[in-house]
Amino acid sequence: MAPVGPVAAPPVALTIAGSDSGGGAGLQADLRTFTACGVHGCVAVTAVTVQNSVGVSGFVELPPETVAAQIEAVVTDIGAGAAKTGMLASAAIIDAIAKACDKVGIGRTAPIPFVVDPVSASMHGDPLLHESALDALRTKLFPMATLVTPNTDEVRLLVGVEVTDRASQYAAARALYELGPAWVLVKGGHLRHEPVCVDVLYDGSTFTELPAPRVDTPNTHGGGDTMASAITAALAGGASLPDAVAYGKRYVTKAVQHAYPLGAGVGPVSPFWRISPTPV
Ligand code: PLP
Numbered sequence: 001m002a003p004v005g006p007v008a009a010p011p012v013a014l015t016i017a018g019s020d021s022g023g024g025a026g027l028q029a030d031l032r033t034f035t036a037c038g039v040h041g042c043v044a045v046t047a048v049t050v051q052n053s054v055g056v057s058g059f060v061e062l063p064p065e066t067v068a069a070q071i072e073a074v075v076t077d078i079g080a081g082a083a084k085t086g087m088l089a090s091a092a093i094i095d096a097i098a099k100a101c102d103k104v105g106i107g108r109t110a111p112i113p114f115v116v117d118p119v120s121a122s123m124h125g126d127p128l129l130h131e132s133a134l135d136a137l138r139t140k141l142f143p144m145a146t147l148v149t150p151n152t153d154e155v156r157l158l159v160g161v162e163v164t165d166r167a168s169q170y171a172a173a174r175a176l177y178e179l180g181p182a183w184v185l186v187k188g189g190h191l192r193h194e195p196v197c198v199d200v201l202y203d204g205s206t207f208t209e210l211p212a213p214r215v216d217t218p219n220t221h222g223g224g225d226t227m228a229s230a231i232t233a234a235l236a237g238g239a240s241l242p243d244a245v246a247y248g249k250r251y252v253t254k255a256v257q258h259a260y261p262l263g264a265g266v267g268p269v270s271p272f273w274r275i276s277p278t279p280v
Pocket residue numbers: 017018019020025026027049051086087119121122123124128220221222223224225
C-alpha cells in the first residue's frame with residue numbers, strides 16, 4: 001500500500017448552536033455548509049429541538065457550563081479560524097458563551113472573528129430564545145461580535161425598528177451598530193414584496209447593498225443559518241469581512257435556488273448545492 005504523505009488540515013470553524021432533528025436548520029445546516037465550503041466544523045451544542053418540517057414542538061437546553069466547556073475544549077486544542085452562534089435558548093447560556101469566548105479569544109477585538117446570528121424563532125413562529133434572553137444578546141454578545149446578521153423579525157425584537165423598505169433597513173443598521181458590533185448585516189429576505197433580495201452591510205460609516213434575485217420557493221428553512229455559516233467558513237479561510245459577506249450572499253442564493261421539498265411543511269435550502277452525488 002502506498003504511504004500517505006502529510007496532509008494539511010483545512011481551516012476550522014466553530015458553531016455554537018442548537019440541533020434540528022429535521023436536519024434542515026441549526027447545527028446540522030451549519031456543519032453541512034462548513035463541509036461544503038471545505039472547512040472542518042466543530043460544534044458547541046446549546047439545545048436539542050424536537051422539530052420537523054411542520055414546526056418545533058419543544059426543546060431541552062444543555063447546562064450553560066457544558067456549553068462553555070465545549071467551546072473551551074475545541075478552541076484550546078483544535079483552534080478555530082472563526083466562530084458563529086445560532087440558537088442560544090437562554091440568558092444563562094448566553095452569559096456562559098460570552099465568558100467562554102472572552103477567555104479563549106473569540107470576538108471582534110480577539111484573534112478569532114465572531115459571527116452572531118441572533119436566532120429568536122423558527123419561520124413557523126416557534127420561539128427558540130426565551131424573551132428574557134434578548135437583553136443578554138444585546139448587552140453581552142453584540143458588543144463582542146465581529147458581525148451580526150439579523151432578519152427583519154429579529155431587528156424588530158432587538159431594536160424595535162420595523163423594516164419595510166431600504167430607508168428603514170438603513171435605520172435598523174444604525175440602531176444595531178450602536179449596540180457594539182464591528183459590522184451589521186440587515187437581511188432583506190423577508191421583504192417579500194421586493195423582486196430583488198437586498199441585504200445591507202454597515203460598518204458605522206459606509207453602507208453596502210448586496211442584491212440577489214429573489215427565488216420563488218416555499219422551501220427556505222435553514223436559509224439564515226446557511227448564510228451565517230458560509231460567511232463564517234470564508235472568515236475561517238482568511239477572507240476579509242466584506243469578501244466573506246459577499247461570499248455568504250452568493251452561497252445562500254445558490255442554496256435557496258436548490259431548496260427541496262421535505263415532509264408536509266417547509267423544506268430546507270440546500271447547503272450542499274455544489275456537491276454532486278457520487279456514484280458508488
Ligand atoms: N431550529 C434551529 C435549531 C435553528 O437554529 C434555527 C435557526 O437558526 C431554526 C430551527 C429555524 O430555522 P428557520 O427559521 O429557517 O425555520
